[in-house]
Amino acid sequence: MSRDPYYILGVKRDATQKDIQSAFRKLAKKHHPDLNPGDGPAEERFKEISTAYELLSDEQKRARFDRGEIDMSGAEQAPRNYYRDYASASGPGDPYHNSAGFADFGETEDPFSAFFSRRTHDGQFRSKGQDRYFSMEVDFLDAVNGAKTQVRLPDGTALDVQIPAGTRDGQTLRLSSKGEPGFGGGPPGDGFVEVHVRPHRFFERDGNDIRLDLPISLSEAVLGAKIRAPTPTGPVTLTVPSHSNSGKILRLKGKGVPTRGGGRGDLFVTLKIVLPDNPDPRLTAFMKEWSEANRQDPRKSMGMAP
Structure with a gap:
């Protein structure tokens, strides 16, 4: 298992806190034990990325890790020797000496002040819990x-x-x-x-609007009718105009999805003509007589020969 938190989260060493948080959330969603029940490797992976995030999300711990003072678990590392330790000179004449103490790291900022400010009054570190x-x-x-x-x-x-x-x-x-x-x-x-x-059995969301295929009878399509139609907030009475074709769309304003501004989208109802389940001989006889007297080519606009 890698002990480099940057590698574990898949981010560069100069990644911002936003980049680190985004990478962690993406990996946490993929490997969370709730989404992978009984999957031991996924659970171990989740623990690993949580440990890496806990370190890198704390700027002070991250800085100490980058300096080699602690490992990924937060354990102290053996101190490193730097060029100052090997300088042959000492005192004011030392070329590496600075009378300002830590001032050479920055004129106005003590590099350890923020680190110690994270401690509580009893010397314990204080940090936010993991998400x-x-x-x-x-x-x-x-x-x-x-x-x-x-x-x-x-x-x-x-x-x-x-x-x-x-x-x-x-x-x-x-x-x-x-x-x-x-x-x-x-x-x-x-x-x-x-x-x-979960999908609904007859509603379908389209942005803030909702679409509905509504079955109507042949007589309702030809003669027109007032029928009951479902909406997300309960049934309403819908007027079907006479001579409505299958596929005609009716708009019910304000019956869609609530919006942040306090309004709602619309409900678009597409009419679908449905013939009776059991054939009616009288309807069949009437349609034969009617079709002989009324030649119609509904596919004429498509360039299809009758």
Whole structure:
């Protein structure tokens, strides 16, 4: 197992904290034990990347690691000898001597001041706990309208999760302070829940709009009708115009997905003409008589010969 946290997270040594956090989240989602039950190697990999992130996310620990003072686990390393140790001269005449002490590292900043400021009054280090990552499935309508549900933790306990209205498939929700406990009295980490939305049997999301194929009878298409149609917030009465073709789209304004501005998208209803399950001899006889008197070529615009 590599002991280089940069290699483990797949980042360069000059990576920013944002790059490090992004790399960790990507790997944590892939190797989290909740998503790989019974997979020992994945669990070990998750522990390894968590250890690497714990070190690199702490700027002081990262700096000490880069200087070779500690290893990836935080254990002290044997001190390194630098060119100052081998200088033959000493005192004010020493070419490596600086009367300003640590001032040669920077005129206004003590390189160890930030390091010691991370200690508590009793000398213990204080750091934020690690974040935790979860995955959960929710029903289509719960994602659209919002709902309160629970996610089951590895230890068997349940965590309440508020699903905001308009949640998208694959969206990650942040649960403040629901991560691992902090170290040395530090604040806990956060919880991150990746939401997977189950498909609905007749609704389909399209951005903030919703699309619906609505079956209608032949008589409703020809004569027109007022029918009940489902929407994410409950059924409504829909007017089908007379002589409606299969494929005609009706728009129900404000019956789609809630938006951040307080509005909602629209529901687009596509009419689908459905013939009776059992053939009706009277309908068949009527259509024969009608078709002989009314020659129609619905595919004329496609250049298809009758």
